[in-house]
Amino acid sequence: MLAALFAPFAPVPGHRGWPRVAADADCWRGIGAALREGKLDLLALWGDERCVHCALYEPATRRPHSASLEVHDGRVPSLAQFHAPALRLERACADLYGIEAVGLPDARPWLDHGRWPRRHPLAAAPQPPVPPARYEFLPAEGPSLHQIAVGPVHAGIIEPGHFRFNASGETVVRLEERLGYTHKGIEGLLRGRSPEEGARLAGRVSGDSTVAYSFAFARAVEAALGVAPPPRALWLRAVMAELERIANHLGDIGAVCNDAAFAMMHAECAILRERVLRAAALAFGHRLMMDCVVPGGVAADLAPGGLEALRGCLGGLKREFPELIELYENTASLQDRTVGAGVVSAALAAEFAAPGFVGRASGRAFDARSCLPYPPYDSAPVPIALREEGDVDARVWVRILEVGNSLTWLQAVLGSLPGGPVRVPCVAAPGVEGVALVEGFRGDILAYVRIGPERTLERCHLRDPSWLQWPLLEAAIEGNIVADFPLCNKSFNCSYSGHDL
Amino acid sequence: MRRRLFKNLVTAPCTEPVPAGGAALESAGAALAGAVARRLGRSLAIRELDAGSCNGCELEIHALGNAFYDIERFGVRFVASPRHADLLLVTGPVTLNMREALERTYAAMPAPKWVVAAGDCAAGCGVFAGSYACAGSVAAVVPVDLAIPGCPPTPVQLLHGLLRLLARDQARDTAQPR
Ligand code: SF4
Numbered sequence: 001m002l003a004a005l006f007a008p009f010a011p012v013p014g015h016r017g018w019p020r021v022a023a024d025a026d027c028w029r030g031i032g033a034a035l036r037e038g039k040l041d042l043l044a045l046w047g048d049e050r051c052v053h054c055a056l057y058e059p060a061t062r063r064p065h066s067a068s069l070e071v072h073d074g075r076v077p078s079l080a081q082f083h084a085p086a087l088r089l090e091r092a093c094a095d096l097y098g099i100e101a102v103g104l105p106d107a108r109p110w111l112d113h114g115r116w117p118r119r120h121p122l123a124a125a126p127q128p129p130v131p132p133a134r135y136e137f138l139p140a141e142g143p144s145l146h147q148i149a150v151g152p153v154h155a156g157i158i159e160p161g162h163f164r165f166n167a168s169g170e171t172v173v174r175l176e177e178r179l180g181y182t183h184k185g186i187e188g189l190l191r192g193r194s195p196e197e198g199a200r201l202a203g204r205v206s207g208d209s210t211v212a213y214s215f216a217f218a219r220a221v222e223a224a225l226g227v228a229p230p231p232r233a234l235w236l237r238a239v240m241a242e243l244e245r246i247a248n249h250l251g252d253i254g255a256v257c258n259d260a261a262f263a264m265m266h267a268e269c270a271i272l273r274e275r276v277l278r279a280a281a282l283a284f285g286h287r288l289m290m291d292c293v294v295p296g297g298v299a300a301d302l303a304p305g306g307l308e309a310l311r312g313c314l315g316g317l318k319r320e321f322p323e324l325i326e327l328y329e330n331t332a333s334l335q336d337r338t339v340g341a342g343v344v345s346a347a348l349a350a351e352f353a354a355p356g357f358v359g360r361a362s363g364r365a366f367d368a369r370s371c372l373p374y375p376p377y378d379s380a381p382v383p384i385a386l387r388e389e390g391d392v393d394a395r396v397w398v399r400i401l402e403v404g405n406s407l408t409w410l411q412a413v414l415g416s417l418p419g420g421p422v423r424v425p426c427v428a429a430p431g432v433e434g435v436a437l438v439e440g441f442r443g444d445i446l447a448y449v450r451i452g453p454e455r456t457l458e459r460c461h462l463r464d465p466s467w468l469q470w471p472l473l474e475a476a477i478e479g480n481i482v483a484d485f486p487l488c489n490k491s492f493n494c495s496y497s498g499h500d501l
Numbered sequence: 502m503r504r505r506l507f508k509n510l511v512t513a514p515c516t517e518p519v520p521a522g523g524a525a526l527e528s529a530g531a532a533l534a535g536a537v538a539r540r541l542g543r544s545l546a547i548r549e550l551d552a553g554s555c556n557g558c559e560l561e562i563h564a565l566g567n568a569f570y571d572i573e574r575f576g577v578r579f580v581a582s583p584r585h586a587d588l589l590l591v592t593g594p595v596t597l598n599m600r601e602a603l604e605r606t607y608a609a610m611p612a613p614k615w616v617v618a619a620g621d622c623a624a625g626c627g628v629f630a631g632s633y634a635c636a637g638s639v640a641a642v643v644p645v646d647l648a649i650p651g652c653p654p655t656p657v658q659l660l661h662g663l664l665r666l667l668a669r670d671q672a673r674d675t676a677q678p679r
Contacts, residue, residue, distance in 0.1 A: 116633055116634055118633065155582075156579075157549045157551075157559050157562050157563055159551050160599060181596065181599050182551070182593070183553075183598055183634050184553055184594060184629045184635055185634035185635065186629070186632075189632050200628055204555040204627075204629075204652075205555065206555060206556060207554070207557020208556055251563075264502075264506075268505075270564075270567035271567060271569070273567070274564060287655060288653070290557065290652065323504075497553075497556050
């Protein structure tokens with residue numbers, strides 16, 4: 001499919017990581033048709049001052065590809081008219097760059113709440129602001145329906161976003177999300193920065209995935225510049241990425257159980273999570289390992305005693321975690337809440353190319369570490385954890401399995417880390433582009449960078465996996481009771497900040 | 502489950518009298534509890550508000566509740582409604598899209614009330630300074646009593662920060678809370 005679609009176009013020189021073509025409008029519609037037929041997955045869609053870009057993946061051949069289409073008179077044909085997952089991405093392009101997607105089924109603003117000092121803030125010519133308009137939620141009609149409005153400020157220690165429920169009694173008829181509250185204008189801030197400065201911003205797109213973001217950004221920059229980090233750095237990055245995965249999975253497994261009123265599991269998992277963070281702090285100097293992965297390698301080598309701290313922590317986890325799995329499995333009251341709740345169908349997961357454990361719990365066998373392997377996973381593969389049921393329980397199970405896989409992987413790798421330097425200089429060259437996909441704990445993160453004539457970032461796009469997971473939460477909660485929403489929501493644990501950017 | 506409960510009964514608690522990384526926690530916590538008691542009677546109720554953070558700060562605020570730090574033993578607890586809160590703990594650069602929510606949450610709190618800006622973003626807009634989408638630090642929107650630096654501040658730093666606020670307030674009783 002990819003080959004046939006893009007055969008007439010020569011790959012753009014200077015774009016590395018995987019090929020990109022400058023497509024025409026017919027080809028763009030052809031992409032839409034292929035997406036609709038399920039032959040391609042949409043990984044990302046983003047705009048800039050002149051073009052829209054999309055990143056695609058062909059499951060049959062395991063090949064990624066990017067395509068761009070020049071904007072004419074501020075317009076491009078919409079992909080969302082063919083393929084629903086493109087909808088919010090195109091709404092965001094319209095908000096930030098003023099690119100009108102012709103045929104877009106839903107043209108309401110998405111990230112722009114009418115509060116910024118200018119409209120289309122990243123376009124070549126930003127527009128004066130218009131006063132905030134009332135946001136019309138989609139209607140739900142029928143006898144005895146009522147609305148419940150939640151957020152942006154929620155009851156717990158969580159990020160802000162708005163949920164509008166239409167319920168019939170206790171049953172959710174429709175949930176509609178409204179996001180964008182944490183939009184910080186990161187892509188605007190990235191413009192004109194050096195790759196080093198950019199790395200600090202990239203590591204703060206979604207704090208829980210700071211390693212994965214830094215990793216993806218570094219790989220995109222390195223691809224663009226043709227830099228190969230030293231072997232030790234490649235392994236240390238992956239060690240950090242797996243620690244981050246384990247820590248987040250542990251925290252969330254506990255939190256899901258907590259939302260099912262099983263606080264003991266929450267307390268136990270929080271202890272294990274804290275131990276991982278402490279070991280990370282000893283080994284890498286920061287509990288969340290922020291700013292530790294940098295373009296060209298890693299910021300610093302393992303601290304003295306770090307290896308022992310990590311080994312000790314992992315050994316403890318290997319002993320204690322199975323007991324907690326047993327606890328999860330054998331507590332009927334817990335299973336009663338998680339089994340069968342918040343189901344995402346395999347068809348929807350496939351359509352949305354659902355990243356991470358959300359997709360893998362609904363039978364989508366995609367993990368960037370295996371499907372588009374990058375160093376060091378190309379020489380030390382991690383198995384894909386897969387379930388079919390698509391419910392809260394399946395998402396918990398995928399994460400349980402992934403903790404186990406990462407533990408085994410880390411224990412093997414820590415024994416055979418190569419020596420040598422951990423960083424090479426990354427000298428920016430003008431006129432190059434790079435793209436990379438890295439598997440974070442939540443799912444695959446896409447990073448795209450283009451380095452301009454000033455040797456600074458001319459355009460950098462970072463696509464959080466949540467973009468393709470949030471819409472599925474709306475589907476998963478349908479027909480469930482309102483009181484199960486926190487449980488379902490936690491089982492997704494989408495990032496607000498990563499999505500809002 | 503019974504086995505696990507029994508095991509927990511016979512093993513020592515994780516809660517640290519003296520945590521790794523700073524011998525100050527227990528003394529800090531004790532003084533905090535004292536200060537809270539003097540000012541508020543029994544407890545300090547905190548409403549946490551993410552005004553646009555990257556969620557890193559939230560992770561560490563969450564950690565305050567784990568068995569190692571166990572902030573509740575000092576009479577400090579997180580509440581769901583600003584109407585129940587004495588203290589607003591704000592994270593993140595304040596995004597323009599969250600500005601009104603922050604103002605309204607602050608307005609919903611009964612007096613006396615304090616505001617703590619947690620993390621470099623809340624304290625000074627952090628790496629997001631200069632963005633078209635940010636209002637700036639928390640102090641640009643609501644009055645801040647204390648800023649706790651760090652990106653993100655560690656749980657121990659957060660606890661120390663809360664203590665500083667209450668101790669200062671107690672020393673200068675003229676500094677009336679709003
Ligand atoms: S201070 Fe750091 S961790 Fe906290 S919100 Fe800002 S960038 Fe994230």
